[in-house]
Amino acid sequence: MSLKQSILQILEENRETSISGQQLAKRFSVSRAAVWKAINALKTEGYQIDSVTNKGYRLAEDCDILSAEGILPFLKLEYKDTDLYVSKTVESTNQEAKKYSAKKTKQRILIVANEQTLGKGRFGRTFFSPENSGIYMSIILPLNIEAINAVLITTAAAVAVCRAIQSVANVQPQIKWVNDIFLEGKKICGILTEAFTNVESGIVESVVVGIGVNFKTKPEQFPDEIKETAASLFSGKAPSVTRNHLIAEMTNQLLEICGDLNDRQFLEEYKARSMVLGEKIQFFRNNSWHIAKVLDIDPNGGLIIEDEQGKIQTLNSGEISI
Ligand code: BTN
Numbered sequence: 001m002s003l004k005q006s007i008l009q010i011l012e013e014n015r016e017t018s019i020s021g022q023q024l025a026k027r028f029s030v031s032r033a034a035v036w037k038a039i040n041a042l043k044t045e046g047y048q049i050d051s052v053t054n055k056g057y058r059l060a061e062d063c064d065i066l067s068a069e070g071i072l073p074f075l076k077l078e079y080k081d082t083d084l085y086v087s088k089t090v091e092s093t094n095q096e097a098k099k100y101s102a103k104k105t106k107q108r109i110l111i112v113a114n115e116q117t118l119g120k121g122r123f124g125r126t127f128f129s130p131e132n133s134g135i136y137m138s139i140i141l142p143l144n145i146e147a148i149n150a151v152l153i154t155t156a157a158a159v160a161v162c163r164a165i166q167s168v169a170n171v172q173p174q175i176k177w178v179n180d181i182f183l184e185g186k187k188i189c190g191i192l193t194e195a196f197t198n199v200e201s202g203i204v205e206s207v208v209v210g211i212g213v214n215f216k217t218k219p220e221q222f223p224d225e226i227k228e229t230a231a232s233l234f235s236g237k238a239p240s241v242t243r244n245h246l247i248a249e250m251t252n253q254l255l256e257i258c259g260d261l262n263d264r265q266f267l268e269e270y271k272a273r274s275m276v277l278g279e280k281i282q283f284f285r286n287n288s289w290h291i292a293k294v295l296d297i298d299p300n301g302g303l304i305i306e307d308e309q310g311k312i313q314t315l316n317s318g319e320i321s322i
Pocket of ligand 1: 091094120122123127136137180189191211213
């Protein structure tokens with residue numbers, strides 16, 4: 001890690017307190033001039049660094065630039081060895097992640113971008129991914145699990161994201177089956193899970209979990225098609241955390257929950273957060289929409305419904321509307 005990166009990590013770790021040039025110089029055994037040069041280089045990259053007389057440097061409260069140095073301090077000790085790749089712009093972080101999956105890596109990898117030019121949603125849709133205002137991340141999980149358990153990752157990821165958002169932003173997100181995250185009736189986050197299965201063994205060797213959060217996108221920024229249904233986690237108010245912090249927390253929660261997918265305890269939380277349990281919904285099948293009532297979620301995350309003819313069936317994938 002370069003001096004500039006080391007200083008950035010210290011500044012990200014200590015956002016509340018100023019650190020003097022002298023402290024930084026001593027810590028990294030360099031001259032104060034070298035510290036000054038590194039601080040200036042960070043400023044040139046766009047970091048707003050406040051210099052308080054007799055106190056030192058600290059990042060401005062609204063300085064929210066994505067970086068590995070900003071994510072790392074918030075990762076749990078056991079996950080700090082995750083490989084982190086942070087880019088300004090990519091077509092799609094899931095697409096990037098697939099390149100690593102194809103190499104059959106055994107390593108956990110987190111890919112983050114400040115903007116996506118071809119963000120992918122479910123059912124071949126696009127995911128609106130403007131710069132500086134959202135979180136676009138993909139985690140590659142090397143797993144080796146049966147395909148049936150891989151389905152559960154989609155459900156688990158929704159619970160992990162809700163837990164993370166709740167812990168850093170003190171709000172209570174809800175889940176619209178399968179894994180859209182809603183706040184106050186509007187979608188703030190979508191998740192796209194893609195699995196890589198060994199055709200011969202039927203074993204899922206790795207899974208890419210792609211998470212897109214509308215973090216501070218302004219209502220007027222959303223395209224017309226989603227203006228009525230989408231919102232941001234921090235809509236019209238100053239974010240109380242950085243995007244880096246929430247990225248780390250989502251990673252912590254996801255890795256924790258995926259550590260033991262057989263322990264299906266998270267399904268109870270999934271049900272408690274569900275917006276559709278007990279509700280009338282519409283589901284799409286055979287080219288048309290049908291009305292049904294949601295009865296339960298099955299142990300694999302499927303939606304148990306009763307259709308208009310009184311027939312009970314389980315939906316394992318697809319789209320519903322409420
Ligand atoms: C959906 O709502 O349909 C799912 C959206 C998933 C979007 C995320 S953003 C990060 C990752 N990269 C992508 O291209 N898509 C996922």
